[in-house]
Amino acid sequence: MTTHQSLDRPTRRKRQRAHADTENATAITQKLPMLLMLLLALALLIAGGRMSVAGIASYQAEAFIGTWEQAGSEPSARAWQVAHGAAQRANSLYPVANGEYLDRLGRVYSWQQFRQPYAAPAAQESRRAARDAYRAAVAARPTWPYTWERLAHSKLYLQEFDDPFDHAMAQAFQRGPWRIGVNRELAEIGFSAWPQLNPEQRQATLESARRSVVNGHTQAQRMLKIAEDTGRLNELCNTLGAELITTRKLAACT
Structure with a gap:
């Protein structure tokens, strides 16, 4: 009897370990959906926070643009830097390409040296940056006529009369x-x-x-x-x- 019992002990231990492993696996399986939900909620919380901060930054940039429009003059270097930083921050924080925010970034660049004459060498860098921002904006939001018009205007300032200029003019005319x-x-x-x-x-x-x-x-x-x-x-x-x-x-x- 003793021998038989001693022979059964390894078997019983294996069965106990197998049973414990099954229970652990079941517990993990039951907790997995909850863990995934928690991770998803955390990701959404982070994304939502970034989007909120991006919205505040974009609003700040828009406030500067509104002031420049009322004044009708080029912004000071300090004001432009602050607005540019806010517009850049809005686009970097937003999880995907945002046509509105990219358009706003283009407007910040457009205002930097807008009093300079067409094709002015000193204004080439800011005007090219504006053009590129508008291009990205229409790629993200192709139905918005104001951005198409601004893209055409940026190319006028650069004196780039090419197919993209013609296309921007046509799109703005058709969509607005x-x-x-x-x-x-x-x-x-x-x-x-x-x-x-x-x-x-x-x-x-x-x-x-x-x-x-x-x-x-x-x-x-x-x-x-x-x-x-x-x-x-x-x-x-x-x-x-x-x-x-x-x-x-x-x-x-x-």
Whole structure:
């Protein structure tokens, strides 16, 4: 009996270890979904925190841009650095390419030396950076006409009249047919680049200008000034018609 019992002990121990291993495996299997959920929740918490900080940084950059737009002047070096840092931070923290944030980064670059003349060597670096940011923005958000218009404007400042310039102009025109800002900017770009445009682009420019004038007296006066500043007053007046000129009281066209 003793011998038989001693022979059974290894077997019983193996069975006990196997049973314990089974219980441990079952416990781990039961806890695995909870562990995965905890890891997922942690990842979402981190991503959410990064997105929140990115949003705050982007808002800060937008506040600077709004101030520059009201002043109508190039920002100080210090203000630009702060805005640029905020715009960069917003894009680096956001988990994927964000068209809005990239567009805002492009606008920061565009404002850095916007008073410099076209093709000014001193402004090439900032304008190329703006162009590249807008390119990334339209890749992330291809339906937004304002970014297409800004991309075209950045290429005007660089005097890059190429296929990407033509494409940006066409996309902005098609995607923002009745957006006030898009039409005004497209008209300004077109009038400024008039000698470089083909007949179709000139017609689209005149249509954008007409839409701006149709929008109201304030926009009509702004468009009149753009036409005068770019030397395209005759082209503008000839496309409006007598009735619209009278309605908007455009004395310069009479």
